[in-house]
Amino acid sequence: MRNPLYLRQLKRDLNQWVEDGVVDAESADYMMETAGQKGPKRSISASLSVLGVILLGFAAMSFIAANFWGLPKIIQLGLLMGSMALAYGASWWLIQSGHEALGHAAILLGVVLFGVNIMLIAQIYHISSHYPDGVMLWAIGALLAAVLIPSRAALAVALVIASIWTGLESMEFDVAFHAPFLIFWAVAAIAAHVLRWRPGFHLSALALVFWLGLNSVHLAESYNWEAGELMSLYAVLWLTVWALGAVLLTTSYPYASTLQQYGVVLFFASFFILPLLPAEDMGNLQRPWVMAVSILVAASIVIAVASWVRQQITTIDLIGLVGASIMIVTFPFLSQSDNSLAGTALLAWLYSGAFLLFSVWALSYGERHDDRFIINVSFIGFGAEVLYIYFKTFGTLLHQSAFFAIGGVLLIALSILLERLRQRIIDDTMQQVAS
Amino acid sequence: MIALRIALIVIIQLAFLAQMIGERAAILREGALILLKTEPIDPRSLFRGDYVVLNYEINSLDIAILEGDDDFERQQDIYVAVEQSGDFWRATGAYYQSPKIVGDQVIIKGRVKSVRATRGACEEDDPFCPADERPVKSMIVRVDYGIDSYFVPEGDGKAIETAIGNQSFAGRVVVQVAVDENGTSAIKALILDGETLYEENIF
Structure with missing residues (x-):
């Protein structure tokens, strides 16, 4: 049910429009009826019940922390396991009674109590060996609930707990490549897609980015990669994600634009950071890096060319994607100390110019696809680069002034040209319609 | 259906929870019992209430003087053979794989947290001494x-820690540990001055 205030306002407006003859009475009735049926999918009671579950979860954890040794172990275990079973039982009863939201909150409580039970058992039996296993068990239990019910809240909890699990394995126990997380993640990501839940897609994307960040650092350490090598790999990877998102936009895949947005924002960040790194951080560019970067560049170019051939992207987009790949891959080579360009203002100007050009293309891409997110990221990227150039001052201030002036004139000229082109297309279309 | x-x-x-309990209960019920000397380190957990952190003699091993394998790496599994010496059990060997048990030995499985090696014969920075020929003096x-x-x-954690931390109590805190045939261990009892402070029942 929509907000009654909104419905009252709509009723007033429709009466006025019927009176003015803009809308007929039948249509007005239909609009009122459909507007009354629509409403926010979540109610305040659902949100409050989730918050209540969070508090109950913390209450249970504090209860465990207090180490209630007044009771025998069997009673302690029975109490908490019974609470867990009771929460699930209540969820069944609530869902059956038509209280869907409360039922799902009870499932969430069951998932939280499952984790609390793991903690209790670890505490009762003084288990402290490899504690990420306990976190993994909790995540598996949550994912099980998410898939079997199915429950969005349990899926969110599962992804968060799994991220903690992989974080502990990588940071506390030095696991270099935590592959088991990928299996967990794949199941969770499929569940998010099957549930058609956008926040679930975001959570799974963020969990993967987090895992990638942790594991790539270990990967870099094992191959002795420097920050520049890692950053260039990231940049090409995000560009590939962007290209993939661009291709999927032409299909019915519901998260294509979101996938693309992740690619855009992460690529902008990587492209911005890469030239800021000192030359000594560009590494030795040995075989493993060359192979990894070649695979990613080949993937992004193949995706871009294939979608261009199928007319899914324009020639300008193809140039933008391929050009960005080339610029990224060549930077670590150009920064090597044996290269005459290394450390020069010319290289800095070249890459700042390329970044600004790329921002302009991304802006045009965002405009053409009516994607506010990409437009905003492009503006932010452009602004950040301009500020960086202004404060950094490559060469002399006169060079800088000339760079900005030429860039400004070129952009304004381009905007005038595009406006004329747009006007001509509109005029031609209008003439065709008129004739 | 729902x-x-x-x-x-x-x-x-x-079933997951029962498996966890069953595993620990089996160790406490059937595991070989050994007594280990301990000393305290840190106090309590913010997340998990009070707990005493125990630092056993066998937590720190000098691999160079023990039997078995050497050159362990961080996060590697390690199987430590312990034998009774007087009232307590002390490490006699360290292995990559669980070794064949000799006499009244008990094998405890652990994980390497850190490795610190010092070498003899010549100094680390001696340019004439090849790194791979430097004999290991000790590997902790x-x-x-x-x-x-x-x-x-x-509320009990701090009090126990204070008691254990007091020098006059040094060497008088003992933990009874149950170890199963796979080397997995569980605390059975905490003993101070020969008096059992806490004893673990299965349920």
């Missing part, structure tokens, strides 16, 4: 057996 799904979740999750391996935390009722 009832069946929810029932399945409850059964599977309870820190091992985690998963029995370093002992949870106690809220």
Whole structure:
């Protein structure tokens, strides 16, 4: 049910429009009826019940922390396991009674109590060996609930707990490549897609980015990669994600634009950071890096060319994607100390110019696809680069002034040209319609 | 249908928990009992209430003087053979794989937390001494057996730590540990001055 205030306002407006003859009475009735049926999918009671579950979860954890040794172990275990079973039982009863939201909150409580039970058992039996296993068990239990019910809240909890699990394995126990997380993640990501839940897609994307960040650092350490090598790999990877998102936009895949947005924002960040790194951080560019970067560049170019051939992207987009790949891959080579360009203002100007050009293309891409997110990221990227150039001052201030002036004139000229082109297309279309 | 799904979740999750309990109960019920000397380090956990952190003699091993394998790496599994010496059990060997048990030996499985090697014969920076020919003087391996935390009722942790931390109590705190045939260990009892402070029942 929509907000009654909104419905009252709509009723007033429709009466006025019927009176003015803009809308007929039948249509007005239909609009009122459909507007009354629509409403926010979540109610305040659902949100409050989730918050209540969070508090109950913390209450249970504090209860465990207090180490209630007044009771025998069997009673302690029975109490908490019974609470867990009771929460699930209540969820069944609530869902059956038509209280869907409360039922799902009870499932969430069951998932939280499952984790609390793991903690209790670890505490009762003084288990402290490899504690990420306990976190993994909790995540598996949550994912099980998410898939079997199915429950969005349990899926969110599962992804968060799994991220903690992989974080502990990588940071506390030095696991270099935590592959088991990928299996967990794949199941969770499929569940998010099957549930058609956008926040679930975001959570799974963020969990993967987090895992990638942790594991790539270990990967870099094992191959002795420097920050520049890692950053260039990231940049090409995000560009590939962007290209993939661009291709999927032409299909019915519901998260294509979101996938693309992740690619855009992460690529902008990587492209911005890469030239800021000192030359000594560009590494030795040995075989493993060359192979990894070649695979990613080949993937992004193949995706871009294939979608261009199928007319899914324009020639300008193809140039933008391929050009960005080339610029990224060549930077670590150009920064090597044996290269005459290394450390020069010319290289800095070249890459700042390329970044600004790329921002302009991304802006045009965002405009053409009516994607506010990409437009905003492009503006932010452009602004950040301009500020960086202004404060950094490559060469002399006169060079800088000339760079900005030429860039400004070129952009304004381009905007005038595009406006004329747009006007001509509109005029031609209008003439065709008129004739 | 939803009832069946929810029932399945409850059964599977309870099975997970029962497996955890069953494993520990089996160690406490059937494991070989050994006494280990300990000394305290840190106090309590913010997340998990009070617990005493126990640092055993066998947490720190000098691999160079022990039997078995050497050159351990961080996060590697380690099987430590312990033998009774007087009232307590002390490490006699360290292995990559569980070794064949000799006499009244007990094998405890752990994980290497850190490795610190010092070499003899010549100094580290001696340019004429090849690195791979430098004999190991000692290799101190820190091992985690998963029995370093002992949870106690809220408020008791600090008191026990103070008692254990007092020098006059040094060497008088003992932990009885149960070890199963796979080398997995569990704390059975905490003993101070020959008096059992806490004893673990299965349930």
